[in-house]
Amino acid sequence: MTAVSCEPVPALALQFERGLAAPICLTWEWTYACNLSCAHCLSSSGRRDPAELSTAQMRAVIDELHDMQVFYANVGGGEPTMRPDFWELLEYAVGRQVGVKFSTNGARLTAERARRLAATDYVDVQISLDGATREVNDAVRGRGSYDVALRAIAHLAEAGMAGFKISVVMTRHNVPQLDQFAALADRFGAQLRITRLRPSGRGAEVWPQLHPTAAQQREIHAWLTAHGEHVLTGDSFFHLNALGGPPLPGLNLCGAGRIVCLIDPVGDVYACPFAIHDAFRAGNVRCPGGFAEVWRSSPLFARLRTHTSGGACSSCPQYSACRGGCMAAKFFTGMPLDGPDPECVLGHGANRPGGRPSVGNDHSRPAAPARRVVVTLGMPAVCAPARPCDSSPLAGAS
Amino acid sequence: MSLSAAPFEPDRGYRLNPDVALRPEPFGALAYHFGTRRLSLLKAPGLVELVRGLGSHGSVSEALAGVDESRRPAFLQALAALAASDMIVPQP
Numbered sequence: 001m002t003a004v005s006c007e008p009v010p011a012l013a014l015q016f017e018r019g020l021a022a023p024i025c026l027t028w029e030w031t032y033a034c035n036l037s038c039a040h041c042l043s044s045s046g047r048r049d050p051a052e053l054s055t056a057q058m059r060a061v062i063d064e065l066h067d068m069q070v071f072y073a074n075v076g077g078g079e080p081t082m083r084p085d086f087w088e089l090l091e092y093a094v095g096r097q098v099g100v101k102f103s104t105n106g107a108r109l110t111a112e113r114a115r116r117l118a119a120t121d122y123v124d125v126q127i128s129l130d131g132a133t134r135e136v137n138d139a140v141r142g143r144g145s146y147d148v149a150l151r152a153i154a155h156l157a158e159a160g161m162a163g164f165k166i167s168v169v170m171t172r173h174n175v176p177q178l179d180q181f182a183a184l185a186d187r188f189g190a191q192l193r194i195t196r197l198r199p200s201g202r203g204a205e206v207w208p209q210l211h212p213t214a215a216q217q218r219e220i221h222a223w224l225t226a227h228g229e230h231v232l233t234g235d236s237f238f239h240l241n242a243l244g245g246p247p248l249p250g251l252n253l254c255g256a257g258r259i260v261c262l263i264d265p266v267g268d269v270y271a272c273p274f275a276i277h278d279a280f281r282a283g284n285v286r287c288p289g290g291f292a293e294v295w296r297s298s299p300l301f302a303r304l305r306t307h308t309s310g311g312a313c314s315s316c317p318q319y320s321a322c323r324g325g326c327m328a329a330k331f332f333t334g335m336p337l338d339g340p341d342p343e344c345v346l347g348h349g350a351n352r353p354g355g356r357p358s359v360g361n362d363h364s365r366p367a368a369p370a371r372r373v374v375v376t377l378g379m380p381a382v383c384a385p386a387r388p389c390d391s392s393p394l395a396g397a398s
Numbered sequence: 399m400s401l402s403a404a405p406f407e408p409d410r411g412y413r414l415n416p417d418v419a420l421r422p423e424p425f426g427a428l429a430y431h432f433g434t435r436r437l438s439l440l441k442a443p444g445l446v447e448l449v450r451g452l453g454s455h456g457s458v459s460e461a462l463a464g465v466d467e468s469r470r471p472a473f474l475q476a477l478a479a480l481a482a483s484d485m486i487v488p489q490p
Contacts, residue, residue: 015425019423069430097432
C-alpha cells in the first residue's frame, strides 16, 4: 500500500487508529468444517456448525461488502472449499467486485480447478504449508498434508496462476527453514507469506511448545529485514520492531476493529481473526443493519478505536516501535491487554502468570488427533490436558 | 515501481483509471486498483476532489488552476505518484 500525501496530516497510524469507513483487511471464514485437524488451528475448526450462513445469507453479505466498497475479502475456514457452494459464492463475489483471497490446504484443488482459478480475475489463492519438509509440516498439520499441499501448488504452477501464495505460520520447528520456504516459493513462481503463530483456538494448547524462541524471534526479524520486500507478512510481526532498526514494512499497529475484522461462519463479527472469543464479538451480520451496522456502531469497535495507553509498557522506550504487540496473543495467554506481548523481544512478557481464558467457540472434532497433542519432532511428546468442555459443554463454565 | 509506460506529463489530460475505485474515508479516500490490486491512500479531501474531476480538464495544469496556489506543488507531486502507480492514466 502506498500513501499519497500532500500536506501535513496526522501520521497514518493515527488516522487508522480511529478506524475506517469499512475494513481493509476483512477475514471471512466460510465454514468451520475442515478435513484436517491442525494442532494450532486458530479457529478450532473441524466440524461444520449447523448455524452456518446459508447460500442466500452469504450472498447478502457479499452484496453488503460491495456496497461498502470492501474491495476484497480474505476467505478462510475451516477449509472453505468444503462448502458445497464454495465455487458458486466465489464467482458471485468476484462478479460483485469483491475480490477473494482464499486460504486452502489444497485438498480440493484439482488440476481442473487450478486452471479455472488461473482464468478468473480478482482471485488469489494461498496454500497453507507449515513445514518446508514433510516431517515438519505433517507434525503440525497432519499426516499426508504436505503431499496434498505440494500437489495443489504444482497444479497452480502448471495452470499458470501467477503469484499465488504459500502461507506459513512460523513455529519453533520451521524458523530454521525460512530459506527453504523462499526457495520452494521461487521454484513454483509463488510468493511466500509468513505469519505469526497465535495462541488462539487450539493454538493455545500448543503455544508453549511451538511458539518461536527468543533467539528465533531475532532470527525472523533479521531474515525479514534482509528479505522482507519480497515476502508478505500480513503485518503480523510488528512486535519485533522493538528490536530496533528500520521498522518492518506495513502499518505496524494492531488493526483489530480499526482496519481489520473477522466474520465467522455463523455470521458473528469479531475484532480480528485471532480473537474468536465472546470478549471480542461485536455483533452478527444477521442482525438488523447487517455487517455495516456492526462495523460502524458496535460499542466494542468504538472502544478499540479510541487511543489506547501503553499501560505497563508506557515507560518502555520501544513502545512506539512495537505498540505493545498483539492483543489476541496477550488475551489468550492470560496477560493484561495494556501490558507487554507474551513474545516481547525485550523479555517483558516472560514469566507473567495469568490464567488462560475459557474457550467459547470450539468446533474441533472430538476424536481429532490434535486433542492429544502433539508435535514431537525431537522433543518428548507432551499430552495437553483435555479441556473441561470435551466432556460437557457446561463443565468448567464460570 | 512504475507501471505506466509514459512519464507523467502535466500538460496532458489525465483521468481516474476506470479500473480504480475511490472509497471515501475520514482522511480523504482509499483508492483500489482492481487490475494491480494495489491500495493507495489519498490523504487530503481536496486531492480526492481533484482526482475525481481530472477527466473533465484538458490538462493537469488546467485542473490545478482551481486549486489554492500554495497547495499546487504538493498536489502535482501527489498526481505524479498516482500516475506512476497507474491510478490515473492519460486521457484517450
